[in-house]
Each structure stands twice: as structure tokens, then as C-alpha cells.
Amino acid sequence: MSQDVFVVIEHLRGRVADISYVMLAAARALTKGTGGQVVAVLLGENVQALAARLAADRALSIEHPALAEFTPDAYPKALAPLIKEHQPRAVFLGNTSVGADVASVLSARLGLPLVSSCLRVTAERRLTSQVCGGKIMAETELPETTTLITMVPGGYSSEEGQSDQAPALSSAPAPALDDLRVTLTQYYEPEAGDVDISKEPLLIAVGRGIQNEGNIELAEELAKSLGGIVCASRPVVDQGWLPTSRLVGKSGKRVKPKLYLALGISGAPEHVEALADSEMIIAVNTDPAAPIFAVAKYGATIDLFDLVPELTERARAARPA
Amino acid sequence: MNIVVPVRLVPDLVEEINVDPGGTALDASWLRLIINEFDDHAIEQAILLKERGGGQVCILAPSVEGVDDVLFTAAAKGADRLVKLEGLTDVGLSSHALARALAPAIQALQPDLILTGVQAHTDLDGPVGPLIAESLGFPYVGYVASVTLQAGSASVRKEYPGGLVAGMEVRLPAVLGIQAAEKPPRYVAVSKVRQAMQTARIETQAAGEIDASGALAIQRMFQPEAAGRATMIDGEPAEVADRILEILRESGIV
DSSP: OOEEEEEEOOOTTEOOOOOHHHHHHHHHHHHHOOOOOOOEEEEEOOGGGGGTTBOOEEEEEEEEEGGSSTTTTTHHHHHHHHHHHHOEEEEESSSSTHHHHHHHHHHHHHOOOOOEEEEEEOOOOOOOEEEGGGGGEEEEEOSOOOEEEEOOSSOOOOOGOOOOOOOOOOOOOOOOOOOOOOEEEEOOOOOSSSGGGGGSSEEEEGGGGSSGGGGHHHHHHHHHTTTTEEEHHHHHTTSSSSSSGGGTTTTSSOOOOOOEESSSSSOOHHHHHHTTSSSEEEEEEOOOTTTTTOOEEEEOOOHHHHHHHHHHHHHHHHSSO | OOOOOOOOEEEESOOOOOOOOOOSSSSSGOOOEEEEEHOOOOOOOHHHHHHHHHHHHEEEEOOOHHHHHHHHHHHHTTTOEEEEEETTTOOOOTTTHHHHHHHHHHHTOOOOOEESSOOOOTTTSSHHHHHHHHHHOEEEEEEEEEEEEETTTTEEEEEEEOEEEEEEEEEEEEEEEESSSSSSOOOOOOHHHHHHHHOOEEEEEEOOOOOOTTOOOOOEEEESSSSSOOEEESSSHHHHHHHHHHHHTEEEEE
């Protein structure tokens, strides 16, 4: 086994995803203890430009037309022989729609251990993962064999994984990528919606705690009185109570408002990762153990249905008509 | 079309979640188990496909406390076959061990399509769907929010960050990790579930020997530190409302 640490760079439509830089920062932390180099692995076609800002000791590319766009069949087929040949100390992938599809398949195919939802890594080879919707942390020791690790955002800033100097890029041979069982047919652009919540300064966010569609009106009233916009976490959008354009989270929008008022939102990691840039988060949730209180500046555990009408009334009175 | 939906029960996060005295596992004694919410979406997607194009839906679950309710509820929604696997205590079982136990049972059902939740909040060693796919030699696509079937393949919509969606064509048989069904999981009245208890039958199978090899060594489990936690605002609703508005004014937000 080599002591090098591989980071599979995640990119979609010509843009490197932030999680790639987070992974590079984590890989750097690990190599401080293990030694070895941080190696960025780029799969795709004409990937050179994507390497520009990667804080890696070197970069390795596999280029093939079948890798031009991500598919969960071609990626493991390309990565498996590379990992087998180089036997790195660890391989980082995003705990995302790209990396999570690939990591488990590689784990089963190559018989390698997998640690998922990893937030922090130490030079002493300790990995901290988030489980139970962020309510519990699990610390594991890096197994004594090549280990696959999927990372969640939040433990490192993406700046830590960026550099002004592009790493030297060498190419590895592409394996035969025929008889693929999954093909990309087309991309569907994000629903535009009436407002762009990623640009709104004042967001009133509702979660499962809002209970039913009729109660959305309460949040709308409050938003109107404060001059804000209503957005939501996944369960609310899945129920169809608000359109997808209002979704904040992993598969929705990232937001950076002056105020994020979270009503009845528990704060699962998939939601919280999209709020990190908010200037102030105030959370209202009856569960004092809700993970949202770990990221909020202010919190209250009273029932949102008791609070919201009071808040609306006061905001309305204070606001010039 | 033979659709198999492996589901599992996970601790209800609405309840208090504690670590056991050993410090390396969840305290199971007070855990209330409910269906993994993504598996609930997988069931809904399977029923929608059956309603549109026919076929049979089989739900497969490890036998843990509360599993009968989950299976009968699925039957009330339209599932045709209910199977529970004895010998798997789901809580604390790794995804790898669970996938190894589920794979032969799924194979015996000769599925054309396997739908399961894209993740469970207890996953520490990755989601179970792609592990099942790989042990059966089937392709896998996760984060799926829509499925359409045609002869020999499925057209799916896979979600990416930021709201981007990819349309993908997947050769069958395949495993799909469901992020969300096309419609929210349907509600079934308790009376319908009771009716299903009278008419539907749960088949019981024994899981083979558990292969827990390669399991992760958990050193420590803990609740995230209180440091950096929110300043709590206590009091009656009116007082809390006053304080929040005061904070917003002080910060120049309103």
C-alpha cells in the first residue's frame, strides 16, 4: 500500500464542486500524519482547466469520451483499476449525488472498507462522521488498508483546498468503457421560480414542524410583515406545499441571507450545509436537541404556532404601511 | 414487472437519541423505530409504477420491532407481497452486513427492478442500495426522483446539487436509490391498515449467517459539543417575539 491519498475531484458541466476543495483540505490533514502525497484524480474529457485551483501535490487524469459526463456506471469502472494499481492509503469522494453512488460500488467491487458522511480527519487517522441527522457523531480509526471515505461539507472551508498554483497533471490510461449500463440522456435546468432565494436577504424557512399545507400561510404572513421570502427544507417541498425553487439544501439552493429564521426545522446535515453562509440564523424548534441549534446564533424551543402570530403582529405594527 | 423494495427501520429522530454506556453504539433500549423516510418514498414510487404499468411489488424488511406495521401499511398502499427476514437486528448492523444478508433474498425474488431509499441516517459505511446492486451485478443510480419504465430499461431523473437534474437511461435489472417519489408518500387510514392485517400475509424467511467482515471499528460515539450553540431565548411567546424583533433591530436587519 502507498501512503498517497487520492481525492476524486467532483465536477459537473465544467465546474469543480466546492466539496472537491473540502476533500483536498481533509486529505492534506490526513497526509500530515501518514506522509505521502495528496493526489487529485480527474475523470472526464479535456480536464486540464479543472485542475487550475486544486491544492494537490499532483493530479492524475483519466480521459475518455464515456467520462465526459458523470454516470454511476462509468466512474467506478474507470476508478477500480486505478485504485487497484496504486493502492493509495485512502480515497476521498463527496458524500453527494456523484460520490455516494460511486463509493459503495467501489467498496463492494474491490472489497475495501468505506467510511461515509465524514466531517473531519486528523493526522492521527481519526475520522469523525455525522450520523442520525447530525444528532450523533461517530469516530472511527482509519482501517489498515486502502479506505474509501465520503466527505460532507462543514469541517473545512473550500478555500483551504484551493491554491494559485495548479498541480502537475499526468494521465493514466483509460480502461475499456464499453457495454455501459447507464447513459446520460439530457440535463434539466433548475426550475427558475418566481424568486431566487439564493439572493434574498431575509428568509423565513419552514420544515416538517409546519405540519400541513394550510400552515404555510402563517409563514407567508410573517414573511410579508418582515419583508422576507418563505423557503423550506426537503420534507415540505416533497409534500408539494412549496415549489422546488424554494428548496434550501443539498439538492436545492445554497443561501446567504442576512437573516435565516428556521421554523420547525431540525437541521439535518443535508439542510444545514446550504446555510453556512447566512449572517444570522435564528431557530425555533420544540426539540432542544435539534441540530439546528448548533449552527443558529439564537434559538427558542417554544411552539412555532404560539410564536409566529405574535411575531407577525409585532412586525406588522412596527413596519410603516 | 417484478419490483422489490428492501426497506429498513431506523431510530425516530424526533425522539431523544443517546449513546449507550459503552460509548460506541446507540442506546437501543429507548429507541423507537420507524421506517426510513427514503424507503417510504421508494415504496410510493414502486406503487406508482405498478399503478401505471402493472406488475408486482414485494416489500422486504429485516424483522425488528415495528416491522409488521410497516409491512401491513405497505400492503394497504398496494404492495402485493410482504417478506420479513429473521435474524437481522437492524440497529447497529452495518450497511455492508445488511446488503450481504439482503442480496440472496432479493435474488430469490427474481426482480426486474429494485427500489430502495437513497440513504438512511444510520449509514456509517455508505448506503445499502449500491452495495446490493454490486453484489447482484446490477447497475445502480442514486438520488433518483422520478422513474419511467420501458422494455428492458428505466428512464430516471437524478438530482444534483443546486437543482440541476440529469435524465439517465438504466438497463434492467437495476437498483435505484430513491431520493423522493414523484408524489409524496400516500396516507392510508388506520382502518385500511387493519384491513390489510386481516387479508395480507407476511412471509418469514431466515437470513443466512451474518457476514460482518470488514466492519468499521467505532472508537467513540457522542453528541456534538455544546460549544457554538445558540443563545436560547426563553419565556412566553410574546416575550420571545419581542426579543427576536429586538435582535433584528439591533443587527439592522429590520
